Amino acid sequence: MKTKNEKKKYYKILEELDRYRKKDFTFSSGHILGSMCTQPHAIAKMGYIKFLESNLGDPELFPGTKEIESKLITFISDLLHAPKSAMGQIISGGTEGNITAMWLAKRLTEKKEIIIPKSAHFSFQKIASLMDMKLIPVPLNENYCMDIAKAKDKICNNTAAVLGIAGSTELGTIDPIPELSEICFDENIFFHVDAAFGGFVIPFLNELCYDVPDFDFKLKGVSTISIDAHKMGYSAIPLGILVSRNEKWLEKISVESHCISSKSQAGILGTRSGGPVAAAYAVTRYLGRNGYKKVVENCMNTTKYVEERVTEMGLPLVIKPTINVLGVKIKKLPEVVSNLSKKGWKVNKIDHLSCIRIVIMPHITKKIIDEFIPILKKTCKELGEI
Numbered sequence: 001m002k003t004k005n006e007k008k009k010y011y012k013i014l015e016e017l018d019r020y021r022k023k024d025f026t027f028s029s030g031h032i033l034g035s036m037c038t039q040p041h042a043i044a045k046m047g048y049i050k051f052l053e054s055n056l057g058d059p060e061l062f063p064g065t066k067e068i069e070s071k072l073i074t075f076i077s078d079l080l081h082a083p084k085s086a087m088g089q090i091i092s093g094g095t096e097g098n099i100t101a102m103w104l105a106k107r108l109t110e111k112k113e114i115i116i117p118k119s120a121h122f123s124f125q126k127i128a129s130l131m132d133m134k135l136i137p138v139p140l141n142e143n144y145c146m147d148i149a150k151a152k153d154k155i156c157n158n159t160a161a162v163l164g165i166a167g168s169t170e171l172g173t174i175d176p177i178p179e180l181s182e183i184c185f186d187e188n189i190f191f192h193v194d195a196a197f198g199g200f201v202i203p204f205l206n207e208l209c210y211d212v213p214d215f216d217f218k219l220k221g222v223s224t225i226s227i228d229a230h231k232m233g234y235s236a237i238p239l240g241i242l243v244s245r246n247e248k249w250l251e252k253i254s255v256e257s258h259c260i261s262s263k264s265q266a267g268i269l270g271t272r273s274g275g276p277v278a279a280a281y282a283v284t285r286y287l288g289r290n291g292y293k294k295v296v297e298n299c300m301n302t303t304k305y306v307e308e309r310v311t312e313m314g315l316p317l318v319i320k321p322t323i324n325v326l327g328v329k330i331k332k333l334p335e336v337v338s339n340l341s342k343k344g345w346k347v348n349k350i351d352h353l354s355c356i357r358i359v360i361m362p363h364i365t366k367k368i369i370d371e372f373i374p375i376l377k378k379t380c381k382e383l384g385e386i
């Protein structure tokens with residue numbers, strides 16, 4: 001910035017940005033109760049800024065960033081008990097993870113049918129449309145998890161892959177991954193686990209002695225797992241990791257990459273920022289497994305607290321929460337949700353379950369719940385819900 005006028009312009013633009021930003025809801029306010037993202041850990045922000053200009057699409061120019069990427073992938077692969085043969089790749093998040101996994105399944109099998117639980121994330125609709133694949137939905141059981149017998153029935157000669165969810169979008173449920181893994185192993189079927197949300201929760205729940213099923217590469221039938229650092233990994237958007245059991249599989253989705261330093265590329269994106277990678281690496285280094293365990297412990301304690309406060313108010317839950325996601329049944333759903341929004345509180349609306357989704361992310365403390373519960377109660381009373 002040379003001249004006075006240039007300086008003036010610079011600050012004017014920053015002020016303009018601030019004005020737009022003020023229109024946004026913020027995680028730091030504590031009022032975002034339904035999102036699967038959170039205010040990134042302070043160290044994520046610092047890491048992100050330092051690597052703003054680095055491009056992992058051209059790793060020869062950014063060998064330092066590349067090293068960080070490998071270390072982050074190693075942390076995640078270890079967390080998921082990946083075998084030595086495995087290969088991890090950075091993705092932008094759960095959507096790209098699911099797309100890449102199904103791309104891999106399609107190319108490995110040359111088949112087109114994907115057996116999914118009815119609770120699958122809507123990214124599978126995109127997959128069907130993008131890759132001309134066919135979704136074969138399987139009903140859920142009384143616990144809102146994929147029905148094992150019905151899933152098995154759907155397996156046929158056209159099956160490209162089976163999907164299991166470890167932490168579903170709507171209720172945080174975990175499909176019977178060990179049983180599905182067994183079936184897929186026996187029948188030689190590609191089995192993808194969508195752990196976009198649960199991947200940074202379930203390993204620590206295990207350590208905290210919660211009763212949750214295995215969901216990772218310890219199970220021999222699991223082919224790929226995607227996990228998001230920008231959800232419960234406490235880091236900045238966009239960052240996920242897709243781990244494939246066998247590095248060699250990636251040849252199936254590799255293309256030659258001329259003009260840049262790597263010979264081939266196996267992912268969807270070309271140019272990729274090093275910022276989110278550095279951010280996520282910094283958080284994993286700072287928190288380590290013990291830090292994540294504490295984060296999950298706090299989230300689960302607060303989840304229990306919400307469960308008690310909501311049920312004592314007379315609002316039933318769709319099911320007892322498995323992880324830090326609650327579905328609270330509401331009859332007057334649109335009215336309650338829009339009324340809460342007018343009062344400055346954001347919950348997510350799930351029409352087909354007639355419930356609101358509350359996700360207890362790290363930014364949601366018991367103090368925030370103590371502010372929210374009287375407002376929820378008042379709203380429900382005003383509208384005749386309770």
Ligand code: 0PR
Nearest residue numbers: 035036037093094095096121168169194196197
């Ligand atoms: N798989 C599962 C199980 C998910 O829950 C999600 C997103 C995805 C895949 C896709 O992840 P990306 O959106 O990162 O590609 N689940 C949340 C949802 O759809 C995403 C979200 C996050 C929504 C923050 C709102 C929000 O404020 O509800």
